[in-house]
Amino acid sequence: xxxxxxxxxxxxxxxxxxxxxxxxxxxxxxxxxxxxxxxxxxxxxxxxxxxxxxxxxxxxxxxxxxxxxxxxxxxxxxxxxxxxxxxxxxxxxxxxxxxxxxxxxxxxxxxxxxxxxxxxxxxxxxxxxxxxxxxxxxxxxxxxxxxxxxxxxxxxxxxxxxxxxxxxxxxxxxxxxxxxxxxxxxxxxxxxxxxxxxxxxxxxxxxxxxxxxxxxxxxxxxxxxxxxxxxxxxxxxxxxxxxxxxxxxxxxxxxxxxxxxxxxxxxxxxxxxxxxxxxxxxxxxxxxxxxxxxxxxxxxxxxxxxxxxxxxxxxxxxxxxxxxxxxxxxxxxxxxxxxxxxxxxxxxxxxxxxxxxxxxxxxxxxxxxxxxxxxxxxxxxxxxxxxxxxxxxx
Amino acid sequence: xxxxxxxxxxxxxxxxxxxxxxxxxxxxxxxxxxxxxxxxxxxxxxxxxxxxxxxxxxxxxxxxxxxxxxxxxxxxxxxxxxxxxxxxxxxxxxxxxxxxxxxxxxxxxxxxxxxxxxxxxxxxxxxxxxxxxxxxxxxxxxxxxxxxxxxxxxxxxxxxxxxxxxxxxxxxxxxxxxxxxxxxxxxxxxxxxxxxxxxxxxxxxxxxxxxxxxxxxxxxxxxxxxxxxxx
Numbered sequence: 001x002x003x004x005x006x007x008x009x010x011x012x013x014x015x016x017x018x019x020x021x022x023x024x025x026x027x028x029x030x031x032x033x034x035x036x037x038x039x040x041x042x043x044x045x046x047x048x049x050x051x052x053x054x055x056x057x058x059x060x061x062x063x064x065x066x067x068x069x070x071x072x073x074x075x076x077x078x079x080x081x082x083x084x085x086x087x088x089x090x091x092x093x094x095x096x097x098x099x100x101x102x103x104x105x106x107x108x109x110x111x112x113x114x115x116x117x118x119x120x121x122x123x124x125x126x127x128x129x130x131x132x133x134x135x136x137x138x139x140x141x142x143x144x145x146x147x148x149x150x151x152x153x154x155x156x157x158x159x160x161x162x163x164x165x166x167x168x169x170x171x172x173x174x175x176x177x178x179x180x181x182x183x184x185x186x187x188x189x190x191x192x193x194x195x196x197x198x199x200x201x202x203x204x205x206x207x208x209x210x211x212x213x214x215x216x217x218x219x220x221x222x223x224x225x226x227x228x229x230x231x232x233x234x235x236x237x238x239x240x241x242x243x244x245x246x247x248x249x250x251x252x253x254x255x256x257x258x259x260x261x262x263x264x265x266x267x268x269x270x271x272x273x274x275x276x277x278x279x280x281x282x283x284x285x286x287x288x289x290x291x292x293x294x295x296x297x298x299x300x301x302x303x304x305x306x307x308x309x310x311x312x313x314x315x316x317x318x319x320x321x322x323x324x325x326x327x328x329x330x331x332x333x334x335x336x337x338x339x340x341x342x343x344x345x346x347x348x349x350x351x352x353x354x355x356x357x358x359x360x361x362x363x364x365x366x367x368x369x370x371x372x373x374x375x376x377x378x379x380x381x382x383x384x385x386x387x388x389x390x391x392x393x394x
Numbered sequence: 395x396x397x398x399x400x401x402x403x404x405x406x407x408x409x410x411x412x413x414x415x416x417x418x419x420x421x422x423x424x425x426x427x428x429x430x431x432x433x434x435x436x437x438x439x440x441x442x443x444x445x446x447x448x449x450x451x452x453x454x455x456x457x458x459x460x461x462x463x464x465x466x467x468x469x470x471x472x473x474x475x476x477x478x479x480x481x482x483x484x485x486x487x488x489x490x491x492x493x494x495x496x497x498x499x500x501x502x503x504x505x506x507x508x509x510x511x512x513x514x515x516x517x518x519x520x521x522x523x524x525x526x527x528x529x530x531x532x533x534x535x536x537x538x539x540x541x542x543x544x545x546x547x548x549x550x551x552x553x554x555x556x557x558x559x560x561x562x563x564x565x566x567x568x569x570x571x572x573x574x575x576x577x578x579x580x581x582x583x584x585x586x587x588x589x590x591x592x593x594x595x596x597x598x599x600x601x602x603x604x605x606x607x608x609x610x611x612x613x614x615x616x617x618x619x620x621x622x623x624x625x
Contacts, residue, residue, distance in 0.1 A: 001496075001503050001513060009495040294491040297452055298550065299480035299508035302473065385472065387453040390491065391443070 003304070007311035014284070021280040022320045025366055028273035029324025032266045033362045034335045037328070037354040039259060045189075045349030046251060050244050052190045054132035055100070055217035056226065058242045059090065059233065079104060081212040082239055089236075090216065095229055098219040100128040103200055105207045109173055120158075122172070122196045124203025132217055133192075141166035141183030148201040153183040157193040170196075177206050190348045273320070274373045281313050281377040292381050293389025302382040309378035310371070317370025321363040328354060328362075397428040399558055399590055400449055405458030405468070406613075407444050418444035420613040421458070426558070426592060431584040433604035433621075434594045441613040442594040443562055449592060450483050450560040451475045463557065480509045484551030486593075488563035490543040492535050492550070498522060499531045502549045509554050521549035525579055541572030548579060552589075559583065561593035565600060573600060 011018045061080035087101045103124035110117040127147065130136055139159075144151045154164055164170065168181045179198065187193055204210050220229060230241045285292070292305055332352050340346045407419040418441040426432065426449070434442050447453040448460065451467055454475070460468045467478055479485075492501045502518040522531050525545035535543060544564060551559055561580065565573030577600045583589045584605075595601045602621055609617045 001500050001507055003507065006493070006496070006504070006507075013495050290489075290491060291493055294485075294487065295493070295504070295508070296476065297450075297479065297485050297487075297491075298505045299476060299554065301476050301508065304508050387447050390452070390487070391447075 003307050004311055004315075007308050007315060010284070010288075010308070011312055011315060017280060017284075018316065021276055021316050022323060024273045024276040025317050025320025025369070026323035026327055028266075028269040029321050029362050029366050030327040030331060031269045032365070033325060033328035033354060033358055034331065034352060035262050035266050036358055036362070037332070037352040038262075038335070038339060040355070040358070041349070041351045041353035042255060042347065043252070044353060045347035045351060046248065046255075048349055049190045049347040050248050052133070052135075052188055052192075053217065053244065054134075055098075055219050056223055056244050057218040057220065057229065058244070058247075059086070059216040059218065059239050060214065060242060062238050062240050079106070079214050081209060081214060084211040084213055086236065086239055087213055087216050090218070090233065093229070093232070095220055095222070095225050096218055097221040098128060098131050100132045100217045101126055101200060101213050102129075102215045102217065103203045103207070103209060103212060104214045105203060105209070107172055107174055111173070120172075120196060121194065122198055122203060122207070124200040124207075125197050126200045129197070132219060133188075136188065136192075137186040139184045139186045141181070144182060144199045147199045148205070149199060150177070150179050150202060150206075151182045151199065152179040153185060153197040154181060155185050155193040155195045155197070156187040158196060159184045161194075172206070175206060188348075193348055270369065274369055277313055277316055277370065277373040278377060280316070281309060281374065282380065284312070285309060285377050285381045288381075289384065289389045292384050293386045296384070296386035297390060305384075306378045306382040309381045310374040313374030313377065314367065314370040317366045317373065318363075320370075321366030324366065325359045325363055328359070398425055399428055399463055400424070400426040401461040402449065403459040403461075405448060405455045405460055407441075407448055407453070408456045418613050419448065419455075422613070422615060424449075424608070424615070426590065428557075428590055429584070429588050430590050430592075431581070431605040432592045432608060433601040433606070434592065434608045434610060435596070435598070435601045436610035436616075438596075440610040442610055444613075445610065446560055446562050446592065446594050450485060450558075451478045452485070480505070480554065482557045484554065484556035484559040486544070486547050486551050486559065486561035486564045488566040490540070490547045490567070492543060492546055494535050497532050497534055498527060498538065498546045498549075501535070501546055502553050505550060505554045511554065518549070518553055521552050522546070524552075525549050539572070540568050541575060544568065544572075544576050545579070548576070548583075552583075556589075558590045558592065561591065563594055563596065565595065565597060573597065577603060 061082040084101065090096070091099050105122045105124070106119050107122065108117060109120045127143070130143065139156065141153070144153070152170060154162070162170070164181050164184065166181050166183060169178050170181060171178050185192065204212060220226060226243060230243070233239065233241050295305060332354060336351050339351055402422060402424045404421045404423060405419060406417060406421055408415055408417045410416070422445065434445060436442055444453070448455055451462060454470075455468045458468065459466060462478055463482055465478065467475060470478065493504065496504065499515070499518055499522065502521055503513055503515070506513050519531060522528065525548050527542060527545050527549070530538060530542060535546070538546065564580070565576050568576060580591050580593065581603065584591050593604070601607055604621055607619050607621055608615055
């Protein structure tokens with residue numbers, strides 16, 4: 001028989017109590033893993049999203065820069081428009097390597113998401129769109145036959161969702177307009193996967209926004225000239241220039257303040273778990289006063305008693321750590337779903353990335369937590385004087 | 395050869411109970427030799443248990459000198475007393491005080507674990523057989539009767555081969571029949587193995603079967619007598 005089996009058998013004595021305490025630790029660990037996994041995943045996905053836009057600068061109609069940032073990523077409501085003439089003018093600038101005008105429009109489709117209804121994003125693009133995103137590949141079909149045709153190319157996920165193949169007809173419900181599917185893009189892991197692309201002129205025509213744009217994506221020949229370039233557009237009325245680096249920074253800033261909140265939630269969860277463990281073990285030490293006294297009477301040293309109690313605490317936290325990791329892994333999808341709903345802007349990739357290092361780290365964190373939480377109860381138990389513990393321990 | 399195991403010289407024990415100072419043992423002298431079988435008797439509150447705790451090195455004297463196997467233990471700290479207990483002393487308690495989560499066998503093995511002695515399963519099994527529990531070795535405590543539990547406790551006290559066995563009211567929680575059976579085990583250990591045994595009891599019928607009887611009253615020895623019933 002070993003000390004550890006004495007400790008382990010002790011934990012089995014009050015199964016529900018032990019189970020609940022382990023559960024507390026497990027939840028704290030799971031929260032920690034999920035939050036840290038979210039930190040990592042969100043940054044990665046957002047970076048990917050923005051880098052894959054293919055442009056360093058976006059020119060939009062004047063408005064709130066945060067709104068503009070969200071807008072161009074999500075294409076959500078409150079769209080603002082600018083004249084296409086602006087595009088013609090900017091396009092002449094020699095510092096530009098590639099430039100692509102866009103017109104975003106949203107329509108509510110009541111049949112989407114199994115009848116719940118949902119927003120469909122249509123993006124009017126010109127041929128230069130593909131130049132900005134050279135990695136775009138067709139899963140099926142090809143590019144539009146002309147720049148003013150009633151055709152549509154569907155992002156990977158939108159095509160999956162609607163079960164579309166080239167040759168199908170789709171209907172823009174509120175406009176009662178039919179479009180012919182000519183192509184489907186490969187998955188890019190960005191917002192583009194959910195978008196319906198149509199030729200720019202077609203978009204301007206069917207949404208009745210002649211000569212209007214919502215944004216112009218620009219890739220400069222030299223990123224170093226960004227400052228000058230922004231400066232030169234400064235006096236252009238009705239537009240603003242947003243650099244993607246800025247956008248990334250803005251979004252990270254927005255997220256990091258909420259991150260501070262979530263991190264304190266994790267910290268509180270851990271604190272509560274630690275207090276729960278200390279409370280449970282302390283209670284079980286007091287309940288066992290006589291037993292501890294008798295163990296001392298039959299030869300247990302202070303260190304022996306300390307080790308038994310310390311092991312009990314550590315065992316709880318080791319099991320809590322393991323279960324916490326398991327819960328975190330099993331719960332990723334649920335957490336992902338909840339966060340996605342809660343976030344103002346959620347990138348397309350995986351939001352919660354749980355790595356083996358993260359799991360191991362959190363597990364070790366739980367073990368250390370157990371070692372620390374065990375010190376006081378173990379000290380109390382080992383300090384009991386045998387005769388008092390036995391004779392007065394009732 | 396000196397066969398005196400324990401020598402107490404004017405030992406006293408005082409402790410505080412609320413505001414009051416209680417002297418449970420007063421200036422008491424006693425010598426216990428190898429092979430003795432002593433019953434400490436007396437009314438409740440006469441200091442029997444306190445005396446036993448002190449002689450068994452569970453507690454320390456307030457004044458006086460106590461030698462256990464020629465070692466002055468009255469000056470030792472708890473960390474040193476535990477070593478004296480481990481090496482020389484076995485304990486049996488009125489309420490058995492076994493560890494309920496362990497089996498009979500594991501309870502008997504526990505002192506070996508604390509004494510860092512090799513965990514000889516054979517030895518523990520043999521001791522359980524000796525106290526008549528051959529068929530109960532792997533039972534959990536809740537499956538055992540009171541008398542059986544006390545047998546486990548005796549086996550546990552014997553596993554480290556102590557020189558003295560202390561038993562505090564070992565039959566106090568048992569019916570007459572199992573009480574006598576437990577007492578018979580003590581007698582046998584004393585007669586066959588020459589184990590020194592010191593126990594306290596309220597039970598005159600049992601106490602008188604010891605070799606020597608010490609009567610306590612108010613923390614003092616009022617009489618020592620050789621038993622006529624010891625056989």
